[in-house]
Amino acid sequence: MRKILVTGGAGYLGSMLVSKLIHRGDEVTVIDSLRFGGSSLAHLAGFKNFKFVEGDVRDLDLMAGLIKDAEFIFPLAALVGAPLCEKSPKEAEEVNLLSIKNLLELVGDQKIVYPTTNSGYGMKEAEEVCTEESELTPVSLYGRTKVDAENLIQKAGNGVSLRLATVFGSSFRTRFDLLLNNFVLRSLRDKRIEIYEGHFKRNFIHISDVIDGLIFSMDNFDKMRGSAFNLGQDSANMSKMELAQKVKSFVPDLVLTENNDQKDPDQRNYIVSNEKIRKMGFTARVTIEEGIVEMIKVVKLRPNISENL
Template sequence: MKKKILITGAAGYIGSILSTELVKLNYEVVAVDILKYEQNSLSHLHFYKNFKFIKGDVTKPSVVKKILKGCNYIIPLAALVGAPLCDKFKKETKRLNVDSIKLLIKHLNKKQKIIYPTTNSGYGVGEKNKFCDENSPLRPVSLYGVTKLQAEKIILSHKNSICFRLATVFGYSYRMRTDLIVNNFTQKAVKEKKLEIFEPHFRRNFVHVKDVVSAFIFAIENFNKLKNNIYNLGLSSANITKLALAKKIKNKVKNLKIKIITNAKDPDKRDYFVSNKKIENAGFKASIPLEKGISELIDLFSSSDVDFINNY
């Protein structure tokens, strides 16, 4: 048996795919989640002896002490995610996104290794004409961004840690999120045959959920080489505008109408390209093309009438 890995928020969009891949690679996986949204996103793993699920709340000290026991790697994914949700539940956001991370760090021993994802959403506010790298200033405008940045600092105080600043994730997961822009545009394109876009020139960086999972696995396997550092994690060829994204979807969805809305502003002010050179130079390169993810999503939304539950 390989190393023991604790994943919190394991039933979520990223966690359910990550848990599946790690179990298949024969790691011993302890998956913890309060099951706020999807109840069955990990059901397929109960066949495996190297998988253990614990329903628990990571804001509770007794739970945290118990789940950390014997784990070599900790991947804390439990969070309230996205600006609209965090604005709705401000107290819970601080308690989960910041205080639970403090609690985790307090109870870790020095040997335990931690890999943490945060958002790059603070880049690009006022950095219009350049590629943002890990040294670019972060100016988060939402409570979500602020709490994730606070958590990143707390994580890095543990001298056995790696932080990934993720681009906007896309692709299918056992717990589907349709608030993420690629997933959202593709769903609307398939279901409504119409896309309305504010501020179409705004640029963003994207990454497939399976590439995110591969990066976590790369980090586990190359921990000492990467540790005590922050890395942007995105698909370098997917630094594109919202309009270019819509056109890629239109190439695959017949009769899609794209309407540019000129008299409204996007509350999300991100407009930036991101450099992923640091992680690429360290040996990991995201590679799943945006077009492949869009095709998967078209298949999903065309073949399913399920209404996916969103967290906003």
């Protein structure tokens, strides 16, 4: 049984991670400001090994007390995604970057497993494969704060960082702004998807593989410490249009059109290698097709859902 602190534990990834840790028998404390509410954690209320603190990671006194009791920390609290960060740039700097700097000043021998985004790889030449050695050139404020925070963690030497591909799949707080989830929602609700920058390639990963990857990094911390690892599914390096066509193969009356007036705020177009973490013994398993089937069921079960939830 381990003592674990999860910041942002009520979110899309956090609620799934915390559930899994609690069922493993770990002792977990979550701190979250409940920006999206707390119903994502309500199913854990009866577990004695689950503790919840409503609060802000920018509160240094509160964080100091929580950190000293922890063995492992997953700092997940963030303003996630380029649009949200552009809307609240000061808060994005404070939560995504400054709170990590403060965390590193407060920790003693606690170990940190940090999720960041692989959107920092930005625009690459066609067929160039990004490894952890590839240059990080984030475009958006979101990408920059995450890359800068990762650098601080690497420098401190007591962390592992995972550069996540675009996540898909359902959670206790399912996000519908993520590409695959969003395409499935729109395919069933609108029967039409207008795609911009359809040839831009991305890498994808199912949420259950992300959670297993985070826990794998905790369990293998001493071997992975001080390094960054791409975390994605190798078979899921594909363009937006290829992804949309896969969705169409499950929703035949879907109409796909292209419109290149809009731009991805993160300007990402890359193929990612996940070999480094695979060599450590971790492989992502859930396929894009399985994710589409899952999300079709989710949208049918939640017909009034919108991408802003």
